[in-house]
Amino acid sequence: MTRLRWLIPTVYILFLMLPIYWLLIMSFKTTNEILGGFSAWPQNFTVESYVEIFTDPTWYNGYINSITYVAINTVISVAFALPAAYAFSRYRFLGDKHLFFWLLTNRMAPPAVFALPFLQLYSAMGLFDTHLAVALSHCLFNIPLAVWILEGFMSGVPKEIDETAYIDGYSFPRFFTRIFMPLVASGIGVTAFFCFMFSWVELLLAKTLTSVEAKPIAAVMTRTASTSGYELGLLAAAGVLTIIPGAIVIWFVRNYIAKGFALGRV
Amino acid sequence: MDLSWMAWTWQTATFFVVIALLLAGMRVWEWAQPGGAPRHGVLGLDTTRGDRLFISLLSAAYIHLGWLAATAAPLWWATVLSVVFAAAVFRWV
Amino acid sequence: MNKTWNNGAWFMVLPVLLIVALNAVVPLMTVVNYSVQETFGDNLFFFEGARWFRDVLASERFHASLGRQFVFTGIILAIEIPLGVAIALAMPRGGIWASVCLVLMALPLLIPWNVVGAMWNIFALPDIGLLGYGLNWLGFDYNFTRQPLSAWFTVVLMDVWHWTSLVVLLAYAGLRSIDDSYYQAARIDGASRWAVFRFIQLPKLKHVLTIAFLLRFMDSFMIYTEPFVLTGGGPGNTTTFLSIDLVKAALGEFNLGIAAAMSLIYFLMTLLVCWLFYTLMMQGSEKS
Numbered sequence: 001m002t003r004l005r006w007l008i009p010t011v012y013i014l015f016l017m018l019p020i021y022w023l024l025i026m027s028f029k030t031t032n033e034i035l036g037g038f039s040a041w042p043q044n045f046t047v048e049s050y051v052e053i054f055t056d057p058t059w060y061n062g063y064i065n066s067i068t069y070v071a072i073n074t075v076i077s078v079a080f081a082l083p084a085a086y087a088f089s090r091y092r093f094l095g096d097k098h099l100f101f102w103l104l105t106n107r108m109a110p111p112a113v114f115a116l117p118f119l120q121l122y123s124a125m126g127l128f129d130t131h132l133a134v135a136l137s138h139c140l141f142n143i144p145l146a147v148w149i150l151e152g153f154m155s156g157v158p159k160e161i162d163e164t165a166y167i168d169g170y171s172f173p174r175f176f177t178r179i180f181m182p183l184v185a186s187g188i189g190v191t192a193f194f195c196f197m198f199s200w201v202e203l204l205l206a207k208t209l210t211s212v213e214a215k216p217i218a219a220v221m222t223r224t225a226s227t228s229g230y231e232l233g234l235l236a237a238a239g240v241l242t243i244i245p246g247a248i249v250i251w252f253v254r255n256y257i258a259k260g261f262a263l264g265r266v
Numbered sequence: 267m268d269l270s271w272m273a274w275t276w277q278t279a280t281f282f283v284v285i286a287l288l289l290a291g292m293r294v295w296e297w298a299q300p301g302g303a304p305r306h307g308v309l310g311l312d313t314t315r316g317d318r319l320f321i322s323l324l325s326a327a328y329i330h331l332g333w334l335a336a337t338a339a340p341l342w343w344a345t346v347l348s349v350v351f352a353a354a355v356f357r358w359v
Numbered sequence: 360m361n362k363t364w365n366n367g368a369w370f371m372v373l374p375v376l377l378i379v380a381l382n383a384v385v386p387l388m389t390v391v392n393y394s395v396q397e398t399f400g401d402n403l404f405f406f407e408g409a410r411w412f413r414d415v416l417a418s419e420r421f422h423a424s425l426g427r428q429f430v431f432t433g434i435i436l437a438i439e440i441p442l443g444v445a446i447a448l449a450m451p452r453g454g455i456w457a458s459v460c461l462v463l464m465a466l467p468l469l470i471p472w473n474v475v476g477a478m479w480n481i482f483a484l485p486d487i488g489l490l491g492y493g494l495n496w497l498g499f500d501y502n503f504t505r506q507p508l509s510a511w512f513t514v515v516l517m518d519v520w521h522w523t524s525l526v527v528l529l530a531y532a533g534l535r536s537i538d539d540s541y542y543q544a545a546r547i548d549g550a551s552r553w554a555v556f557r558f559i560q561l562p563k564l565k566h567v568l569t570i571a572f573l574l575r576f577m578d579s580f581m582i583y584t585e586p587f588v589l590t591g592g593g594p595g596n597t598t599t600f601l602s603i604d605l606v607k608a609a610l611g612e613f614n615l616g617i618a619a620a621m622s623l624i625y626f627l628m629t630l631l632v633c634w635l636f637y638t639l640m641m642q643g644s645e646k647s
Contacts, residue, residue: 006451012446012523013464016463019490022481022489023481026481040489083371086371091364092364093366096368103379105633108581108629110605112583113390113605113622114383114386117385117387121385140382143379147375203473221473222473243466243474250466254458255458
């Protein structure tokens with residue numbers, strides 16, 4: 001029993017890899033071959049789909065747009081959440097628990113509920129079809145998440161450190177940037193990762209708030225699926241390329257990822 | 267900035283003003299007469315005044331929905347019921 | 360931790376408050392406004408009172424999609440939570456293999472949601488997809504674009520594929536926090552595997568599993584993109600969940616009033632469940 005224990009995660013990982021494998025080999029097939037019938041391996045190996053994505057500006061701009069708004073969102077979320085998380089982890093103040101809960105409810109709010117008012121709001125602010133609009137709208141769920149995770153990590157730092165620093169004559173900003181932030185550096189890294197992740201995978205708001213200039217890659221893909229026929233090879237190649245940034249960032253946070261998913265509270 | 271798309275009506279505006287006044291009222295109450303520590307109520311939960319306000323408001327929303335689903339009678343009765351319920355929550359929960 | 364009472368801390372929270380309020384309060388107010396009015400476009404609105412709420416509460420369509428939503432959320436929770444815990448228990452405790460497992464398992468979580476849908480669509484197509492072709496080859500009559508049962512099977516399997524890793528990672532983090540001395544003590548006492556799980560591991564997992572349950576409940580309750588891309592809510596309406604129905608009403612049919620009333624009812628339900636769990640979680644952690 002104990003000897004065969006490794007089988008459980010192995011089988012699970014195989015199950016996880018199957019659809020990804022299928023997407024990968026589809027991306028190396030021509031559309032004709034895909035529609036022609038079932039084959040577990042490409043008969044005519046081709047990188048045509050990838051060439052098309054890297055040469056057609058509507059495709060590669062989609063990637064640039066996605067990465068741009070995700071980066072803006074990550075910076076905004078972490079920068080705004082840092083002082084707030086410090087306040088929640090160190091002080092009690094009137095209504096703190098309710099405020100924390102209210103932030104949490106926004107993480108839970110279905111984006112479908114907000115799609116239309118968001119469109120109106122950001123149009124009224126003149127931000128429709130900009131990267132900033134998508135980045136700001138993703139703050140709805142990323143800032144609460146960032147506050148939650150950072151608060152968990154900060155609660156793990158003993159309060160005596162703050163007090164000693166103040167006695168040593170540190171001002172608050174100097175203490176915060178010189179002493180405190182290095183102490184929760186792993187927490188900040190994990191938070192940035194999670195903000196990246198949830199902004200990267202979200203499509204409903206990103207698609208609603210953009211049309212041409214800031215259109216995310218994921219939305220470019222839906223267009224391909226509907227208007228220019230059913231170009232499965234191209235779709236698969238674009239899909240594979242959206243997995244890569246995620247795979248790269250996971251590698252950097254692999255040692256903290258479990259703790260981050262537990263919102264720093266283990 | 268054009269805000270006509272928000273489609274305000276005096277009814278909904280009143281609704282939000284009342285909520286805002288309730289929150290402000292809670293602040294003043296806390297300042298005039300600190301409620302302090304949470305209390306252990308009939309539901310087995312430790313609640314503060316703020317928690318009780320939240321429970322009252324959420325219950326009020328559900329009472330109104332239930333009223334709409336169950337009867338065609340005027341909605342004001344649901345409001346009356348909600349206020350009574352809120353008073354009970356503040357007294358015992 | 361002993362926290363100091365300091366109302367000045369409000370100023371540190373203020374930036375977050377403002378940016379989230381812009382994103383949450385303004386749209387929420389707009390939804391409330393829409394929910395009591397009728398519109399024919401051009402920003403012309405007519406007051407309708409509680410009519411839309413009455414309509415939604417009495418509507419067969421809303422009951423049906425709400426019912427489907429609860430069945431779906433129930434099924435995936437019943438599968439993902441025990442499966443996730445089982446996998447976390449079987450994972451290596453440390454070393455390179457633990458890292459490899461973590462990275463590979465986290466991969467589905469970082470794939471854009473519509474890519475997940477598109478990927479499963481290609482994977483499950485009955486004539487050219489590995490899953491669809493394989494199932495038919497094994498003798499099952501499987502076609503997720505035509506048969507409701509196959510469609511449900513595919514949507515549930517996709518969600519299990521997509522999100523079980525979240526439960527695994529949380530449970531793994533919880534298990535890692537158990538000190539080795541507990542296991543040693545259990546070994547000296549000659550405790551059975553089940554006793555170790557029941558009295559050492561499960562209590563430690565309670566907290567992370569609450570988070571897992573909360574996150575999975577909420578996210579599955581607002582699921583939209585993946586099933587929309589995979590099945591489009593079909594065949595018929597058999598996989599039309601709440602969010603899909605909502606977007607159909609708001610953007611597809613431009614029934615703003617109905618969609619807004621639905622949104623608010625939807626939001627109240629998530630709010631209630633959210634509050635229950637948050638309260639139970641906080642009371643649990645304060646006592647321990």
